[in-house]
Amino acid sequence: MKSAVIVFPGSNCDRDMAVALEHATGAKPQMVWHRETELPDGLGLIALPGGFSYGDYLRSGAIGANSPIMREVKAAADRGVAILGVCNGFQLLTEAGLLPGALLRNAGIDFICRDVALTVASSQTAFTSRYQSDEAITIPVAHHDGNYFADDETLDRIEGEGRVAFRYGESVNGSARDIAGIVNETGNVLGMMPHPERMIEPAHGGMDGKRLFDGLVEALG
Amino acid sequence: MKTRIHVTLKNGVLDPQGKAIHHALESLGFDGVNDVRQGKLIELDLDDSVSDEDIEAMCRKLLANMVIENFEIVRPQTEDA
Numbered sequence: 001m002k003s004a005v006i007v008f009p010g011s012n013c014d015r016d017m018a019v020a021l022e023h024a025t026g027a028k029p030q031m032v033w034h035r036e037t038e039l040p041d042g043l044g045l046i047a048l049p050g051g052f053s054y055g056d057y058l059r060s061g062a063i064g065a066n067s068p069i070m071r072e073v074k075a076a077a078d079r080g081v082a083i084l085g086v087c088n089g090f091q092l093l094t095e096a097g098l099l100p101g102a103l104l105r106n107a108g109i110d111f112i113c114r115d116v117a118l119t120v121a122s123s124q125t126a127f128t129s130r131y132q133s134d135e136a137i138t139i140p141v142a143h144h145d146g147n148y149f150a151d152d153e154t155l156d157r158i159e160g161e162g163r164v165a166f167r168y169g170e171s172v173n174g175s176a177r178d179i180a181g182i183v184n185e186t187g188n189v190l191g192m193m194p195h196p197e198r199m200i201e202p203a204h205g206g207m208d209g210k211r212l213f214d215g216l217v218e219a220l221g
Numbered sequence: 222m223k224t225r226i227h228v229t230l231k232n233g234v235l236d237p238q239g240k241a242i243h244h245a246l247e248s249l250g251f252d253g254v255n256d257v258r259q260g261k262l263i264e265l266d267l268d269d270s271v272s273d274e275d276i277e278a279m280c281r282k283l284l285a286n287m288v289i290e291n292f293e294i295v296r297p298q299t300e301d302a
Contacts, residue, residue, distance in 0.1 A: 059286055066283065095286065102288040109237045149234060149289055174235065 001220055003029040003045040006073065008064045013050035013086065013197065020197035021047060024213035034067035044220050045082045046073055048089030050142070050195060060103060060145040061091030070096050082126060082220055083189040087143055090181070090191030099184055099191045100158065101150030106143070107174025113142040115205070117169030118180055118194060122162050125183050127190040130215030136169055137208040139194040146193040148175035148182075158182055166192055222267050224276060227293040228285045229260035 003021045007014045014031065021029040029047070030040045039046070053064035064070070070092075077083050077098055085093040093099040106112060115138050120131040131137065150158070155176055158164060166181035173193075181192025196209030230236050236258050243257040263284055265276070276294050285292040 058283070062283065062286065094288075100288075102286055104235065104289065105237050107235060107237055109241055147235070151288075174237075 001025050001044040001217060002027065002040065002042050003047065004032045004040055004043050005029050005047045005049055006032050006034055006069055007049070008034045008051065008053035008067065008088075008092075010053045010055055010064075011049050011051035011088070013088075013195065016195075016197045017047045017049040017086065020200050020209070020213050021045070023200060023210070024217045032069060034064060034069050037068045037072070039069070039072045039076060043076065043081055045084065045216065046076060048073070048083070048085040048092050049197075050087030050089060053088055053092065056145070059091075059095065061088060061093075061095040064088075065092050065095035074098060077184070077189050080186065080188050082216060084127065084216070085189070085191040086195055086197065087141075087146075087193055090193055091145060093189060093191040098189050099182060100154050101148055101176075101182070103143075103145045103193070104147040104149050104174075105145050106147050106172075111142075111144045112146070112173060113140070115140045116172050116194060119167045119169045121164040121167050124162060125165050125187050125190065126219040127183065127212055127216050128165050129219050130211035138199070138206050139196055139209050140198050141172060141194045143173070143193055146173040146175065148179045148193075150176060155179075161185070163187075165190055166194065222269060223297060224265045224267050225295040226263040226265065226276075226280060226284050227260060227295060228263065228280075228290050229293075230258060231289055231291055234289050 003025055005014050005017050018029050091103045094102050118137050120135045123131050123133040163183050167178040168180050183190050196212040199206045199209030239257040239259040246254050280292040
């Protein structure tokens with residue numbers, strides 16, 4: 001399966017993401033600069049990596065969400081192409097309107113960089129098929145603006161529709177209802193603050209992120 | 222023409238930066254500060270041809286995130302008044 005990683009000025013997890021995608025798909029992903037106006041043909045998966053696109057100026061993800069390539073990413077999402085946004089990628093997806101809500105400054109103000117306990121809230125998404133619902137896993141976070149916010153009506157809706165993919169299993173950043181990752185209405189766009197690409201080899205201290213990529217590639221056929 | 226945009230967090234949206242500023246003011250010995258909310262001031266130097274609708278569109282599309290923020294457009298005449 002062909003995949004791509006979108007690279008913004010200030011992305012810093014793009015190469016880690018590329019390694020994770022290559023392991024899972026067996027082929028190197030295309031690295032696509034954000035100023036591009038077209039995506040490569042035949043993509044099955046597009047990743048928006050972590051980092052600090054445009055230095056988090058204005059709001060995290062706000063400037064990058066208006067980069068030329070994002071029009072094509074939105075069009076691809078509408079066609080059903082799988083989109084994975086991690087950390088800054090999640091912030092980009094909310095700013096671009098592909099996912100509801102917003103990521104606020106962490107409630108405790110500090111930048112948080114450590115392994116955290118997560119609970120798989122739903123194994124019924126293409127991104128979580130290799131996990132069990134309610135399974136406890138460990139994946140690192142590294143963010144300053146990871147405090148998920150949406151109004152109660154939106155939160156009720158995404159919970160009712162089973163769109164919460166991951167929750168924090170411990171107090172991390174003040175996120176509403178401990179939400180760590182959500183999918184869109186059609187289930188082909190996932191945004192999450194934790195970094196699964198940093199938990200794919202034994203040397204990383206765990207492999208809990210690997211199943212996300214392997215399961216996704218399997219689900220996408 | 223300089224136009225200022227005030228971007229503020231909506232009521233009910235947690236503002237940990239405002240809280241930190243509040244605590245710092247208290248630790249400096251300033252009494253009577255009930256609450257602090259931090260926002261942004263964005264100054265635009267605009268051609269006269271730019272309409273109020275254009276500025277409002279700029280705010281909605283980019284300068285403010287309507288999920289969490291409100292904005293106020295302060296044009297020079299209203300500021301001087």
